[in-house]
Amino acid sequence: MSEQVLYQEEHLARLSLVxxxxxxxxxxxxxxxxGNLSIRLSDGTVLLTPTGFFLGHMTPECISRCDMQGNLLSGNKPTKEVPLHLAVYRTRPNVHAVCHTHSVYAVAYASTVEPGTVMPICTPSVAAKVxxxxxxxxxxxxSEQLGRFVEEGLQRSNAVLLANHGVVAVGKDMEAAVSMANEVENNAILLALGAGRLHILSEENVAHLLKKIAL
Structure with missing residues (x-):
């Protein structure tokens, strides 16, 4: 791949993160x-959102670029969650974007159930996409332990919930990863609003929908 093509790819990825x-x-x-985001480039390096920045106020120039060992190659100091992002890319070769949010309803749900719980599914899109x-x-x-949790959680899903922390969602690009994060948060909102009275999808319906998922 030519330097010009790599330059253009990186430029578009920076714009996507912003x-x-x-x-x-x-x-x-x-x-x-x-929260933090990352995109893996075709040369194996990773663009990450920088530490201490509001995600709504970034510019393409402030983005960090690291190698797969976590060494900073250029830009600002990256998010401290570098191990989490690199764990995803090691585990899922087909994933090129990671979205880590601290969305309120998802954190609340993940902090009120036992680790190992699988989130009940309220809508078809959660099963079919996530x-x-x-x-x-x-x-x-x-921590490296957080990265291991993420590796384990992404074996059969495009998202994982972290107790008292947030959501890690992945996709082929950032739009897909953000979409996954939204699906998880929306599902958590429905569970909270239902307050135990919501009719979740049956195991049979979920099994049928899971056949459509792309991992």
């Missing part, structure tokens, strides 16, 4: 300097 970071910020799926979303236990932000 665009979708603002989308998440405007939606309220991230607040303050919480899959079975598992709740993993708490681990310190930026």
């Amino acid at each position: 665009q979708w970071g603002k989308e998440l910020y405007d939606q309220g799926l991230v607040k303050g300097s919480g 899959g079975l979303v598992e709740v993993k236990g708490y681990a310190h932000p930026g």
